[in-house]
Amino acid sequence: MNKPALADGALTPTDWTSPAMVARIRQRYAREARFKAMGLVALVISALFLAFLLYSIAGNGLTGFQSTEIRLNVAFKPEALGITAADLAGPDAEDRLRQADYGLIGGDALIARFPEVTDPGDQMDLEELLSPGTAAYLRETLVDNPALLGKSITLWVPAATDVDMLNKGQIDADLPALERGISDRMLGYYRQLKADGDIRTSFNTRFFTAADSRDPELAAIWGATMGSLLTLFVTLLISFPVGVLAAVYLEEYAPKNRLTDFIEVNINNLAAVPSIIFGLLGLAVFLGTFGMQRSAPVVGGLTLALMTLPTIVIASRVAIKAVPPSIRDAARGIGASPLQVVFHHVVPLALPGIMTGTIIGMARALGETAPLLMIGMRAFVVDVPASLTDPATVLPVQVFLWSDSVERGFVEKTSAAIIVLMVFLLMMNALAIYLRQKFERRW
Amino acid sequence: MYNPTEATMTVQDTGAIKMTARNVNVFYGDKHAIKDVSIDVRADEVTAFIGPSGCGKSTFLRCLNRMNDTVASARVTGEMRLDGQDIYDRQMDVVQLRARVGMVFQKPNPFPKSIYENIAYGPRIHGLARSRAELDEIVATSLKKAGLWDEVKDRLNDSGTALSGGQQQRLCIARAIAVNPEVILMDEPCSALDPIATAKIEELIEELRGRYAIVIVTHNMQQAARVSQKTAFFHLGDLVEYGPTSEIFTNPKKEKTKDYITGRYG
Ligand SMILES: Nc1ncnc2c1ncn2[C@@H]1O[C@H](COP(=O)(O)OP(=O)(O)OP(=O)(O)O)[C@@H](O)[C@H]1O
Ligand SMILES: [Mg+2]
Numbered sequence: 001m002n003k004p005a006l007a008d009g010a011l012t013p014t015d016w017t018s019p020a021m022v023a024r025i026r027q028r029y030a031r032e033a034r035f036k037a038m039g040l041v042a043l044v045i046s047a048l049f050l051a052f053l054l055y056s057i058a059g060n061g062l063t064g065f066q067s068t069e070i071r072l073n074v075a076f077k078p079e080a081l082g083i084t085a086a087d088l089a090g091p092d093a094e095d096r097l098r099q100a101d102y103g104l105i106g107g108d109a110l111i112a113r114f115p116e117v118t119d120p121g122d123q124m125d126l127e128e129l130l131s132p133g134t135a136a137y138l139r140e141t142l143v144d145n146p147a148l149l150g151k152s153i154t155l156w157v158p159a160a161t162d163v164d165m166l167n168k169g170q171i172d173a174d175l176p177a178l179e180r181g182i183s184d185r186m187l188g189y190y191r192q193l194k195a196d197g198d199i200r201t202s203f204n205t206r207f208f209t210a211a212d213s214r215d216p217e218l219a220a221i222w223g224a225t226m227g228s229l230l231t232l233f234v235t236l237l238i239s240f241p242v243g244v245l246a247a248v249y250l251e252e253y254a255p256k257n258r259l260t261d262f263i264e265v266n267i268n269n270l271a272a273v274p275s276i277i278f279g280l281l282g283l284a285v286f287l288g289t290f291g292m293q294r295s296a297p298v299v300g301g302l303t304l305a306l307m308t309l310p311t312i313v314i315a316s317r318v319a320i321k322a323v324p325p326s327i328r329d330a331a332r333g334i335g336a337s338p339l340q341v342v343f344h345h346v347v348p349l350a351l352p353g354i355m356t357g358t359i360i361g362m363a364r365a366l367g368e369t370a371p372l373l374m375i376g377m378r379a380f381v382v383d384v385p386a387s388l389t390d391p392a393t394v395l396p397v398q399v400f401l402w403s404d405s406v407e408r409g410f411v412e413k414t415s416a417a418i419i420v421l422m423v424f425l426l427m428m429n430a431l432a433i434y435l436r437q438k439f440e441r442r443w
Numbered sequence: 444m445y446n447p448t449e450a451t452m453t454v455q456d457t458g459a460i461k462m463t464a465r466n467v468n469v470f471y472g473d474k475h476a477i478k479d480v481s482i483d484v485r486a487d488e489v490t491a492f493i494g495p496s497g498c499g500k501s502t503f504l505r506c507l508n509r510m511n512d513t514v515a516s517a518r519v520t521g522e523m524r525l526d527g528q529d530i531y532d533r534q535m536d537v538v539q540l541r542a543r544v545g546m547v548f549q550k551p552n553p554f555p556k557s558i559y560e561n562i563a564y565g566p567r568i569h570g571l572a573r574s575r576a577e578l579d580e581i582v583a584t585s586l587k588k589a590g591l592w593d594e595v596k597d598r599l600n601d602s603g604t605a606l607s608g609g610q611q612q613r614l615c616i617a618r619a620i621a622v623n624p625e626v627i628l629m630d631e632p633c634s635a636l637d638p639i640a641t642a643k644i645e646e647l648i649e650e651l652r653g654r655y656a657i658v659i660v661t662h663n664m665q666q667a668a669r670v671s672q673k674t675a676f677f678h679l680g681d682l683v684e685y686g687p688t689s690e691i692f693t694n695p696k697k698e699k700t701k702d703y704i705t706g707r708y709g
Contacts, residue, residue: 256515326552330615332510334565334622335542344564345554 057415057422064416067204067217068164069156070129070193072109074138076148080104088146097143102135106157113198114189122185129189131158133206133218156200161217161409166190167199170408181408207416211384212398216409219402221420223384227297227377227392228366228424230385234301235308235365240358242305243312244347247354250313251320252342271310278307279371287375294376295391303375304365311364315357319350352439359432363425369396395421461486461626461656462507462544467521469502469511476502478680479521484626484673489648489657491667491688494677495703500660501549503677504628507658508544509537525626542569545619549631551611553603553618558595561603561614562586565622581621589617590647609640616647626656633666645670664704668692676700 015021078084080101087096107127117123134157141155142148162182165171167190177184193199211223254260282303286292292299323346331341347354372378378397385392393401395417402414462484469477477499484490484507492500502511509530511517523530530540542565553561562582565571572578582599586592591613595606603614612632619627629648633641648657648670661667667674667688674691676684676699684691684700695701 324552326548326550327554328513329510329546329548330552330554330618331564332513333508333541333546333548334618335538335540336564336568337538340568344568349555 057418059415060412061415061417061419063168063170064412064414064419065204065207066168066201067206068159068167069200069202070159070163071154071156071198071200072106072113073152073154074105074109074157075112075152076105076138076142076150077108078150080108081142081149083149088149093146094143097146097149098139100139100142102138102142106130106134106138114192125183125185126189128186129160129163129193131160131217132215133158133213156202158206158217159199161215161407162186163190163199164217165408167194167201168412170412211382212380212393212401213382214380216405216407216413219410219413221395221398221417223381224393224395224398224417225420226384226386227300227381228394230297230388230392231300231304231372231377231394232362232366234298234388235304236358236362238302238305239308239312239361243309243358244316244354246309247313247316247320248342248347251317252338252346267310267313271314274370275307275368276370276374278303279374281306282371283374293389293391295379295381295393296389297377297385297392298388299375300372300377300392300394301388303371304368307368307371308361308365311361312354312358315361316350316354319353319357320346322353323349352436355435355439356432359428359435363428363432366394366424366428367396367421369394369400372397373400395424459486460484461526463522463524464503464506465522467503467506467519467523469499469506469520470518471502471514472516476680477506480677480682482675482682482685484656484658486625486656487653488672489652489659489670490673490675491671492658492660492675492677493662493664493667493703494683496662498677499680500677501630504630504658504660505546507626507628508541508546510541510546512537542622543624544626544628545622545624547612547615547619547627547629547632549634551608551615551635553606553611553614555602555604557600558586558603558606558614559599561618562621565618569622571621571623585617585621586614588620588651589613590643590650591617607640609636609643612636612640612644613647616644620651620655624655626658627651629657629659631660631662634662641666664692664706676703678703 081104082101083096087093090096107123107130110126110129111117111123114126117126137157138155141153159167162171166173166182166187171180171182173180173187177187190199206218207220207222209222210218210220213219250260250264254263282299286299286302287294327345327349328341331345336344372394377393378401379391379393380401381391381393383390399414399417399421402410402417460483464480464482467477467480468475480503482490492504494500502517505511506519506523507530511519519531525540525544529535554564556564559582562585563572563578566578566581572581583592583596586595591610594610595601595614603611606614612635616627616629616632633644636644645666648659651657652670659667659670671688673686674688675682676691676695676697678699684695684697686696691700692704695704701707
């Protein structure tokens with residue numbers, strides 16, 4: 001017996017226990033569970049990919065931070081070095097020491113180490129155990145300590161890449177000689193040195209202090225790192241102020257009309273332009289029109305600034321937009337000029353967002369390879385660049401160059417360089433997160 | 444020159460008139476938000492704007508210190524004067540106008556800075572203090588005038604946003620006072636506050652009366668009756684009635700006013 005009011009349908013109480021309702025609820029739970037499971041699977045897949053990537057890079061690259069050294073008793077004989085006592089007495093003694101010929105004493109020390117090798121040809125082969133960097137290493141040792149002249153001293157000198165690879169287990173000694181690329185005789189010498197404890201693995205400090213080399217055991221990352229730092233410095237110097245000012249102008253000053261709409265669309269488009277196009281632009285404008293120097297960090301920095309600019313403009317505009325209008329009203333209401341409103345209130349409040357966007361843009365620039373190839377930053381550079389116009393290369397290009405190299409020793413260097421690059425990227429992202437947390441404000 | 448409309452008929456004494464509006468129209472694009480409004484604001488009185496939501500009270504208030512300039516679609520015609528000076532004149536410096544005609548907003552909007560900085564900012568940008576001591580003095584007196592000093596004197600370096608809503612609103616009033624304005628415009632300053640905080644603000648308005656010309660927008664009839672000497676009733680962009688508060692509330696001339704005040708409206 002319905003009351004008249006309830007006869008009207010809309011007022012009938014909902015029956016939450018009807019079969020249709022129960023089925024609907026069950027279906028809702030099932031959907032919920034399905035969605036959760038899919039999300040979990042996606043998460044696991046991406047975590048696996050990431051783990052695999054990190055594992056393979058770390059597995060390949062960690063040995064790149066180590067170098068193999070051979071213990072030798074080196075005699076700094078003046079006659080082998082081609083210097084006399086008289087040279088040392090003069091005022092230019094250090095220059096004389098520097099210019100001396102260190103090519104022989106390393107080999108001589110090895111010949112003394114293996115007295116059973118008597119054939120001159122075989123004795124020549126012995127030298128191949130040593131890195132071509134040995135001479136330079138011995139030179140530094142003597143220049144640092146001239147008193148060693150005429151004396152013998154036990155030193156750990158860098159080993160050649162083949163010995164390095166053998167020592168790190170990256171050449172399988174059990175393979176036939178042809179396949180492993182090392183003669184049985186060399187393998188014998190290595191085993192003898194190893195058995196006598198004359199081979200050691202140590203931290204490769206050179207890797208973090210020198211630049212590129214043709215020899216994998218001497219190739220180092222510091223040159224490319226400096227190149228990256230110099231390039232990014234130029235990029236930041238140009239793109240941050242220009243990007244922020246452009247964003248401030250567009251958000252706070254520009255009238256909203258067709259022209260600014262057009263500009264806005266184009267900035268968004270620029271952010272999506274493939275980076276190689278910016279490389280071509282840099283090539284045409286900076287090298288072609290202005291005749292700037294190839295391979296220079298300043299050109300690389302300018303090119304990357306072009307690429308980073310839209311990212312910074314967009315991030316800054318979003319950050320500026322997020323500043324509540326009430327703050328602008330408050331400042332205006334007590335008579336702050338438009339400039340004061342912007343620079344005393346809006347920009348400081350937007351700064352965390354602006355900085356986050358900038359750091360993310362810079363991190364992208366740090367990892368960018370293609371545009372820099374276009375402007376010649378793929379040169380083989382053996383000196384650490386010291387100024388904005390020195391020829392330089394950058395970390396990702398160094399990775400590319402080494403990975404392109406046929407020598408086996410460069411495999412671990414490539415991965416080591418990737419690790420260095422990723423550490424930098426991680427640090428930049430961590431900084432971005434830190435800044436965001438630290439300056440996050442509530443209003 | 445002085446041509447009071449019917450609505451302003453009751454204002455006779457022109458000696459203490461701070462701001463005048465004559466035949467003001469405001470358009471947002473095609474929307475006619477204020478229709479031919481003329482009003483006088485006296486220096487020694489509190490003027491209340493009342494009226495149903497959307498009738499244009501805020502719009503008119505924001506015209507008085509040209510805050511509407513920032514709304515791209517807004518267009519103002521007619522004449523508005525501050526001490527006889529046309530505020531929409533080309534010669535008028537808007538920044539200075541806003542320092543002379545301060546504003547307190549509906550939602551408390553302190554800067555996310557320290558309490559001290561909130562107050563000191565205005566005097567600093569206008570160069571009102573020659574030394575740190577003078578600035579300290581301005582901050583202290585402004586907070587005292589706003590009745591906030593005792594509550595915050597020990598924590599001037601705390602963030603202004605950490606205060607309660609009512610305290611924030613008084614901080615905003617102190618901030619407006621600190622630049623030594625001649626007129627203070629308040630747009631529903633108590634709408635976000637509880638009755639106790641509201642009572643404090645009302646006391647404060649009572650104290651400030653006489654020192655500053657005050658214009659307040661409110662939806663609270665009792666509040667308008669309590670704090671104001673003149674009341675203007677707006678309806679759909681028209682100024683329906685304007686006169687002494689006591690008259691408006693006890694003996695309104697227009698039927699619409701009467702309906703609104705007695706709550707029979709809409
Ligand atoms: N920026 C704007 N652009 C377009 N129209 C606007 C704008 N601001 C206000 N209006 C319109 O103008 C009219 C008056 O608005 P106003 O804010 O002045 O009303 P109000 O009387 O203050 O109302 P309330 O009591 O709700 O605050 C309204 O119809 C509103 O929709
Ligand atoms: Mg309003």
